[in-house]
Amino acid sequence: MNKKTFIGITIFVVLILLIIFIKVSKDKNGKDIFSGNLTTIYVAAGGGKEDFLADSDVKKILKNKYKIEVVYDTWSNGKTITKPLIRESVGLGDSAIAREISEGETYTINSSGVSKYDALFTSDQRFYDYYKLFPNKELGESDRYTVLDGGLTLNTPIVIYSWREVVDALINEKIVTLDNGVYYITDMNKLINYILTGKKWKDIGLSNLYGTINIASTDPVTSSPGATYYGLLLSILSESQVTSENIEKNLPKLKEFYIKSGYMNNTPADLFERYLKTGMGGEPMIVDYEKSMIDFANSSPDAFNQVKDEIRVLYPTPTIWNSHCFTVFTENGKKLYEALNDKEIGQIAWSKYGFRTGVTGGTYDVSGIGIGVPQSITSTVSSLKMDTYNKLIDYLKEN
DSSP, X not given: OOHHHHHHHHHHHHXXXXXXXXXXXXXXXXXXXXXXXXXEEEEEEOSSOHHHHTOHHHHHHHHHHHOEEEEEEEOOTTHHHHSOSBGGGGTOSOHHHHHHHHTTOOOOTTSTTOOBOSEEEESSHHHHHHHTSOOOGGGTOOOOOOOOEEEEEEEEEEEEEEEHHHHHHHHHTTSEEEETTEEEESOHHHHHHHHHTTOBGGGGTOXXXXXXXXXXXXXXXXXXXXXXXXXXXXXXXXXXXXXXXXXXXXXXXXXXXXXXXXXXXXXXHHHHHHHHHHHHHHOSOEEEEHHHHHHHHHHOHHHXXXXXXXXXXXXXXXXXXXXXXXXXXXXXXXXHHHHTTOHHHHHHHHHHHOOBOSTTSOOOOOGGGSSOOOSOOOOEEOOOOHHHHHHHHHHHHOO
């Protein structure tokens, strides 16, 4: 055997051995079993924070500082209640079990061989609160893990995006107030009444805008952001105290408000894109999260600089938090929960993705954003309970 042949055979054998090594070094979830002292933590995660969770700097901090590697599987909030919270429910984990589930076989979190989660990271506080209750079997709810710990982790308030001319008109109407560079809707009831009575844009001096005054939102029936916004409207109409008596009084008003809103996008990303692309003539006012503008400013600085002098961010008084809550099931899940409270991770969450932490939204420097953003959010209403949201959404769905 000559030297070239020997070298060729050796390289071929090494490649074969390397392929075999890679295959056998993966566990059933596809993770490397030779990853040193890293602890792999599995989390069922609601939407709205995918970019933050995938951020390379966040992952590096978790790996180097906390010896943690995290696998986030995407779940809708509603399915965390109705489906068994196992990886196979979303087609991951054990492929045989996942296939049997897709074919109608019944599995639970207590079934043998299933891939369990260490934590749940919802994108809506009502689902966090609801998950801690016993499952309602009459409604087809699945068994739940025992909750060891958890709480609010990432927050962003509901805001209304508009344009310079529109906001100037609303200031003249004494609906909006400028305070320390931040625009607040200080008479939300008056704005709601303008919409319910069909007041036109031209009635407040905006003759270049056609039609009636409206605030575009995502559909509260199908969208969590839309439901949060309508929860805020219900709280405002109920003077921040929703009771069984005033909810019956105010639901018809919200239904009328819903009907007058017309076409609705299903996702906040689509609505926000439409707002930016169509301008004041297309979307004079929309409802979204504060984080959307900060994320946009960081991800598309050139485009942001083109519009930042014309856009306005309005903070309803009060507003309501969209809270991403972390629910701990295991000790490994608790390690991640504590790590996510790291100050360096919190700074990344704010500066790159617009998520606040803390009771009033943290103590981050907001001066570098280039638009009016308050240092802290103090005027808020509490998130409504699941049964109140269900009553509201069911009423909106009625013909």
